[in-house]
Every structure is written in structure tokens, then in C-alpha cells.
Amino acid sequence: MPPxxxxxxxxxxxxxxxxxxxxxxxxxxxxxxxxxxCVATWSKAFDEVDADLSTPDGIVHAFVTPxxxxxxxxxxxxxVTPLAWVLAMLFVALNDPVMSPPxxxxxxWKRLMDQLRMASAYRAxxxxxxxxxxxxxxxxxxxxxxxxxxxxxRLVAALTIAVWLVSLSL
Numbered sequence: 001m002p003p004x005x006x007x008x009x010x011x012x013x014x015x016x017x018x019x020x021x022x023x024x025x026x027x028x029x030x031x032x033x034x035x036x037x038c039v040a041t042w043s044k045a046f047d048e049v050d051a052d053l054s055t056p057d058g059i060v061h062a063f064v065t066p067x068x069x070x071x072x073x074x075x076x077x078x079x080v081t082p083l084a085w086v087l088a089m090l091f092v093a094l095n096d097p098v099m100s101p102p103x104x105x106x107x108x109w110k111r112l113m114d115q116l117r118m119a120s121a122y123r124a125x126x127x128x129x130x131x132x133x134x135x136x137x138x139x140x141x142x143x144x145x146x147x148x149x150x151x152x153x154r155l156v157a158a159l160t161i162a163v164w165l166v167s168l169s170l
Contacts, residue, residue, distance in 0.1 A: 011095050016135035018087050019126050020146040022080065027153035029077035034160030036070025041164060088123035089115070 010016045043066035059071050092115050125131060136143035 010131065010134055010138060011091055013138055015087070015091060016138040016143065017146075019131060019135045020139070020143055020150070022084055022087065023127075023132065024146055024150045024153060025076070025083070026080045027150050027157065029073050029080065030157035031153055031160060032069055032073030032076055034073075034157050034164065036067065036073045038160060038164045038167070039069050040066050042167065084123045084126065085119060088126065089119040091122055092119045 010019065059075065132147065136147055139146075
């Protein structure tokens, strides 16, 4: 597969910063979820409360119980996809990528649908390591710092799950 040119998915330094910050935000959600599992387990919340995190009312109720960190982590995790999609839609709207070959009958509805489909494709491409590397190259030291922070957050997330598993055996 040929490499994706960085200019195809990153329009500016701000765009590269958005991509890297979103990666950190996604990793942060894993840390919060891991901590939430630990808090809920250690407070015996799983034994006492029947938390329903499948409905909006259940999530709101969970914020006043020991499930609050877990509910917050799930909310952060769920918000990652819409934020990524909005960033990709801004990229498409501001840069208006040219399609080849151009559509033969370009109505406003078809143009909007094409832009939505392109935004979905760009959103998916932005999670690749090659786009991460291009964003780091564009930002320089701040980009390297964000990639380092993302790695640390992923390590902390794994450690929270490890601590939780060890605490189950105690």
C-alpha cells in the first residue's frame, strides 16, 4: 500500500495538534476507566448497587455513586469519536479536497454527502501511526512531547488494570 501524504490528512499545525491531542484524550479515557473499575471494586459498589450504564438516566445516576469515575471514563471514551469526526469535517470543509474524477451531476445534496463520506474516511486515516508521525514531524518538540504523554497514559491505563487484578486476589 502506498504511503499517505501528510498534506492529505494534515492541513496545518493546528490540525496536527488536534490529531495528537485527540490521541491523548482517548488514552486518558482508558486511565479514567481503569481507575473507575478500581474505585467501584474497592468500595464494594459492584456488590451493593445495580448500576445501569446503558441509558442516559443510568449514567447520570452513576455520577452520585462510587461508579462516578467509571461513568466519567465511559463518557470521555464515547466523546472521542464525535470529536474526531468534527475535526475531520472541519478539515474537509476548510480544504475542500478535489475528487478525481469530479462528479458529473454535482447537486448540493450530493456534495454534502460526499463531504460527509470524505470526513469519515479522513477520521479513520487520522488514527494511523503514519499520520501520527507526520503530525509529530510538523509540530517538532511539542509533538514528540504529546506522543510521549500518550504512551505514558497508555502505560498508566495498563497499570491500573494490573493493580485492579492484583487487588482481586487479596
